[in-house]
Amino acid sequence: xxxxIAEELSIRKIEDTIFVLDRKNSMMHTFNDTGAFLWExxxxxxxxxxxxxMLTDGFELSSELARSDVAEFLNNLEKQHLISxxx
Amino acid sequence: MxxxxxxxxxxxxxxxxxxxxxxxxxxxxxxxxxxxVTEAYSVHMCLPSNDEFQPVRQSTEIxxxxxxxxxxLMGAYFEFSVDWPERKIxxxxxxxxxxxxxxxxxxxxxxxxxxxxxxxxxxxHAACVYLHNHAxxxxxxxxxxxSTLAARLSPPGQILDDDFSIIYRDNGRFWITGSPxxxxxxxxxxxxxxxxxxxxxxxxxxxxxxxxxxxxxQAYHNLAQHVFAFWALPRISSRLLDNIHxxxxxxxxxxxxxxxxxxxxSYVSLVFKGIE
Numbered sequence: 286x287x288x289x290i291a292e293e294l295s296i297r298k299i300e301d302t303i304f305v306l307d308r309k310n311s312m313m314h315t316f317n318d319t320g321a322f323l324w325e326x327x328x329x330x331x332x333x334x335x336x337x338x339m340l341t342d343g344f345e346l347s348s349e350l351a352r353s354d355v356a357e358f359l360n361n362l363e364k365q366h367l368i369s370x371x372x
Numbered sequence: 373m374x375x376x377x378x379x380x381x382x383x384x385x386x387x388x389x390x391x392x393x394x395x396x397x398x399x400x401x402x403x404x405x406x407x408x409v410t411e412a413y414s415v416h417m418c419l420p421s422n423d424e425f426q427p428v429r430q431s432t433e434i435x436x437x438x439x440x441x442x443x444x445l446m447g448a449y450f451e452f453s454v455d456w457p458e459r460k461i462x463x464x465x466x467x468x469x470x471x472x473x474x475x476x477x478x479x480x481x482x483x484x485x486x487x488x489x490x491x492x493x494x495x496x497h498a499a500c501v502y503l504h505n506h507a508x509x510x511x512x513x514x515x516x517x518x519s520t521l522a523a524r525l526s527p528p529g530q531i532l533d534d535d536f537s538i539i540y541r542d543n544g545r546f547w548i549t550g551s552p553x554x555x556x557x558x559x560x561x562x563x564x565x566x567x568x569x570x571x572x573x574x575x576x577x578x579x580x581x582x583x584x585x586x587x588x589x590q591a592y593h594n595l596a597q598h599v600f601a602f603w604a605l606p607r608i609s610s611r612l613l614d615n616i617h618x619x620x621x622x623x624x625x626x627x628x629x630x631x632x633x634x635x636x637x638s639y640v641s642l643v644f645k646g647i648e
Contacts, residue, residue: 295609295610295613297592297613297617299588299589299592299617299620300587300588300589301589302589302592302593304592304593304596304613306596306609306613308609313593313596313597315593
């Protein structure tokens, strides 16, 4: 699975929160610390498997739960048109 | 015809042809010192039939208002385009509106807020109340009671505007001013007075009165929802985000729990704490 970040975004990190402004839809999305952790990985083009490992290590999750959380997060980002996923 | 707002030059081309009331036209002709904007822009306003201002590089719609019956544009009955590199702002009034004066003044407010982006500022949907030459802002969602709350703060405070305020930075601090272009379709020069901005409150209806300080990230989250935004324009939206962040680091912000319809007015002292 690969993904690409949408073009019309303005991104700011303030304290531990990431704010993503979707200029096309005038929508502001906010990510908490876990979401910010994953989003920064996505910005660096980190492979999905590595995102799962990072979440497992960083937040002491089981690998199954980490995979499920990453998949859900990516799906939500795609639904909000912040990323596009290609299989 | 060129009308000067300080050094903001409004080129009201063909103003005589615009379907504005005679009263508003006279008021516009008399404008000469309403703001302290220091960047020069040229603003052209014309009717749709005028093709002179067709080439534009970016466009957006104005926030607020209803959709146009004829063209379906959300936001207002006018088109609003910005040629950023040329600093040219183009507004095309659509004559279908029944109250073109108000539409025209809404458009002027949008132009005004755009100009203040250059001054580390922006316009915000919030009531401004001042006391002893210091101002606080009361922001809230539509129906949250900010206008009612602002009215309950006066006296001891005085209301500069109950809905639309402009924040900008000058001499190292943030100031608040109102817009002279009123939603009542009239021009109010007295609203262009400015006051140092002390605090911003975001209202929440609650049984018990209280205030909750916001972290910078929380303040940013709340503030961004009330900014009169031009998110579709990349360079402007980027500056807006930076301006909002800067403000959040300089001005304290709180959630204000209050029921403005009840007799408990202890929130008045909370709001003016540090000013009185």
